[in-house]
Amino acid sequence: MNPLDRKLLRDLWRIKGQAAAIGAVIAVGVLLLVMMTGLVRSLDETRQAYYERYRLAEVFAPVTRAPENVIGDLPAIPGVAATEGRVAGYALVDLDSVDLPIQARIVSLPDFEAPRLNDIFLIAGRRLDPANRDEILLLKSFADAHDIRPGDALRVTIRGAQRAFSVVGLVQAPEFLYVTAPGELAPDDERYAVIWMSRATAGAAFDMEGAFNEALLSLTRDAREPAVLEAVDRILEPYGGLGAYGREDHLSDRYVSEEINGLRATSAIIPPLFLAVAAFLLYIVISRMVQAEREQIGLMKAFGYTDLEVGAHYFKLILFIAVSGAILGCLAGIAAGRAMVVLYLQFYKFPFLLFELRSSSFVLGILVSVCAASAGGLLVLRRVFALTPAVAMRPPAPADYSRTGGVVRKLTRILDQPGRMVVRRVTRQPALMGGAVLGIGAGMALAAAMTSVMSGFDRTIDVNFNVIDRSDLTVSFTDPKSDKTILELQRLPGVIEVEPVRNVSAVLRNGLRTHRGAVEGRIATPRLNRAVTSEMDAIDMREEGVILSTSLADKLQIRPGETLTVEVREGRQPVLELPVFGTTESLLGSPAYMQIDALNRALREPDRVSGAALRIDSARSDEIYRTLKDMPAVASVSLKDETRESLQELMDSGAGAMRYVMAGIAFVITFGIVYNSARIAQAERERDLASLRVLGFTKGEAAFVLLGELAVVMFVALPVGALLGYALSFGIAAGFSSDLYQIPATFGRSDFGTAVLAVLAASVASGWLVKRDVDRLELVSALKARE
Structure with missing residues (x-):
């Protein structure tokens, strides 16, 4: 090992606390990058594989009623690869354990063969027996919510007629990854069912014998979807075509795509913020190290080391911190990604979902962290190349403090000696203090923005369910009814x-x-x-x-x-x-x-x-629910409280849960920034503090000189962090918003107060660690060090 490498190890040990804090910031950025890119890839590729394996249609064409032979006209459309007609509609499920009617989606399956499009994935039980028209298949999530198993009976009301069916299998399907009742936004497994039955059974129930009311189409690779949609509408128009639409407008795929796009957008915004903070911290640490080691740099060059070798020595220090943090972030990203996959698997109805990463994700994480760290370090290394041995071995020219003399003289009249020392330090080095203020302000801004986003999620729910929607429940009818139906509802007791x-x-x-x-x-x-x-x-x-x-x-x-x-x-x-x-x-x-x-x-x-x-009247709610359940015109009943709970669960899952992860990380970053600022100030003033102790200052007075500077910087950083956090909250809120819900950018006193508490807590913890080291300071060793 050459002498420069031994010096590198000594330097790393000497700044181990600062290096660990900076490495943690880098690790957090890489963690988010690896986790989010892995989740995007896992969700996207699993979705595509699921769609392809079970042949999810690319075009859906609902129609009022079309003869069976019309489905044979659709393959002639250029770009259509396969077609299938089916019967679909809505029904009500009657469960003794539930007071309200449960809405269900009915989907037909071919009687004697597997469907060419929109196949199902059998989880338990068996497929339908075409000879038995009383058999159905049930969506697994609904069955699990009500503890229904193969062999159980289920009462279903279709077009006003109730009939008992036997559940023979539990299934999942690619067209029902995101399952929600019509007119509602949040899924609730307990209140919405999907039922598959034979084509003959569904045709008889919906008066569709020899007809279909939904056409499914798959397309060739060179198909032009707009032209296909137009041609399908033209063919189905005489039969009451309701407008064909592509897979991207299908409710399930639309919300899964929103989730993936939200993760992709977040991964492009949030990790670079953390890496930028890490680059800033490295710039401060390395620049002050170079300033403190001017004489050592001069000696190394005088003994024959080239500018490149000396610069490479400091660059190795940067790379070690960056690569170590990146490796730690990659490992933590894998663990966090696997934990998030469990949440997604519970929320979206995938039969399987594995967290997978390409090697390029690790390479990208390490490369991005190294580039970000290098950007901060290379600015400093210019000073190393510029220093000649003769200049480096001379003390730097004394700074000109004449411009601050008036300010200091005015303050000395009301401050004691330690207070004057703090003021001189702050006023004589405005650039260094400004950098520390920006660093702490950036950490506080991130913490404030994340708490603001959490408040925005809460405000979304509060505004919608307390200000906009002031009802107790919503009733939907099977089809448009006369307004006399409203009079019937008004006459209900309660x-x-x-x-x-x-x-x-x-x-x-x-x-x-x-x-x-x-x-x-x-x-x-x-x-x-x-x-x-x-x-x-x-x-x-x-x-x-x-x-x-x-x-x-x-x-x-x-x-x-x-x-x-x-x-x-x-x-x-x-x-x-x-x-x-x-x-x-x-x-x-x-x-x-x-x-x-x-x-x-x-x-x-x-x-x-x-x-x-x-x-x-809440006192008569049970009576009202039973009455609504028996009304044939009622298709579904939605309780506001249940919808609110479902939406809260939605916002706490998937990308919504990411806000808690990043909020916690933001507080960690704040501590890292404050701790680094305190450590740098301690390293720069170690000799001064030892001198004060020799002159008779107590440990508390000596620590006050150092920590007073940190306190001034912290209080100046608070308004800076508030302004930065206010601006950042708009960008982060926009990243979390989607077509499903919009997160308002709120920045209230509670958000500011939470961020201030984070900075104060980080400052107290950092101050305690620094004071502990100041109290243990070896006076003789510190005084032997040259300025």
């Missing part, structure tokens, strides 16, 4: 208030930008389910146009005063040209509102409702 709604499936279009969703009809002055402004003031519905959520308006790039094209996908399927007269703050989904009477007139279906929001 019902306090009823507010009708009309939801119409539609494609909203502005030029080339489209959104597949719904137009929601509301009364002129809603009370139970409102549209609100950014100030949370209620917005009244108007007859002449629509109100769009801000997220939907941004997606369609449309503003108030412009015209929106609404292609209705039910009934007569009119195409409406409606002006946009306002926007509303909606933190869940992307709704479009319209006055219910105006919507019915546009559809030429007066006095129709598709559901209602109810406010009820």
Whole structure:
């Protein structure tokens, strides 16, 4: 081992605390990078493999009722590889243990062969026997939620007729990775079922013998999807085609894609922040080390070491810290990724999900960390190359403190001697103090931004369920009913208030930008389910146009005063040209509102409702639930409290859970920055502190000179961190937002207070560690060191 390498080991041991803190910052950045890229790859590749193995359709074409022979016309469309027709619809499941009706999706399977498209994955039991029309298959997650096993009986109501079926198998399917009832955003395994039955059974139940109401298509590699969709709509239009759509608009795939895209966006923003902080810390540590070792650098060059060899010595120090932190981050990233996979496997209905990483992920993590560290270190190494032996071995020119003399003289009148020493240090080295302020401010900003995002998640739920939605439950009907149905609901004992709604499936279009969703009809002055402004003031519905959520308006790039094209996908399927007269703050989904009477007139279906929001007497809730369960017109009942719990679980899972991970990491980073600042100040002033002890200062007074400087820097960093955190919270909140929910960038006093407490806690812990070393300082050794 050559002398420079032995010096490298001694230097690493001497700054082991600072090196460990910087390495931890690098490890955190690499951990997030490895974990997120691994999760993106695992989710994306597992999804694609699942889709391909079970042949998930690429085009879905719902239709009112089409003869079976029409399915034979679809393969002639250029780009279509395979087709299949099936019967699908909605039903109700009646369980004795549940007071409310449970909505179910019915899907048919071919009688005598495996489906060409949208096959199923059998988990338990067996497949259907075509000779027995009373057998069904059940989605495993729903069966597990209610402890249903193969062989159990299940009562199902289809089009008003109840029938008992035998569950013969539990299955999963690629088209039901994300399972939620129509009109709801958050999945709840207890309140929504998926049932597969034979084609003959489903055809008889839905009056579809010899017909189908949904066509499935797969495409060739060179297919042009827009042209295929147009051709399919043209063929199915005479039979009540409801508009074909691609896989990206399928609810399940859409939300899985949102999750993957959110992880991908987060991995591109968050890890670089940590690595940038690490580069900044390395710059400070190495620059001050070079400044302190000027004479040693001069001696090394005088003894014949070249500029390259001396520079490589310090660069090795940088590489050792960076590579060690990166390796630790890779290992921790694997462990964190495997833990997150367990959450995703519980939330999304994958039959399997393994956390897999390519070697390129490790190479990328190490390479990025080394590049970030090198960026901070190379700026310092320029000074090493610039130093000649003669210049390096001379003490640096004394600094000019004349400009700060007036300030110091004024403060000396009210400060004692240790206080004056702190002020001189702070005022005479503004650049160094400014760097420390920025470092601590950056750590505080990250902590403040993450606590702000957590507050934003909570605000999303609070605003939606306490300000926007003030109902107790929502009732959906099997199909649009006369508004007299609302009178029947109002007459139920215990019902306090009823507010009708009309939801119409539609494609909203502005030029080339489209959104597949719904137009929601509301009364002129809603009370139970409102549209609100950014100030949370209620917005009244108007007859002449629509109100769009801000997220939907941004997606369609449309503003108030412009015209929106609404292609209705039910009934007569009119195409409406409606002006946009306002926007509303909606933190869940992307709704479009319209006055219910105006919507019915546009559809030429007066006095129709598709559901209602109810406010009820909680003392009579059980009686109301039983009554609603027996009403044939009711398709589903959604309780606000249960929906809130489901959404909270959704936000605490998957990418939502990542906010807790990064919040904890942000606090660790804050400690690392504060600790490094304290250690650097201690290393620079070790001789001064020993001199003070020799002159008669107590251990506490000597420590005050050092820790007082840290306290000043910390308090100056607080407003800086608050400003940086406020700006950073917008970017992080945007990264967590999706079509499912929008996270507002809130930065309140509690967020600022939490970040301040983190900085104070980090400062106290760092101060205690530094004071302990100051108390143990060897005076003779410290005084022998030359300036």
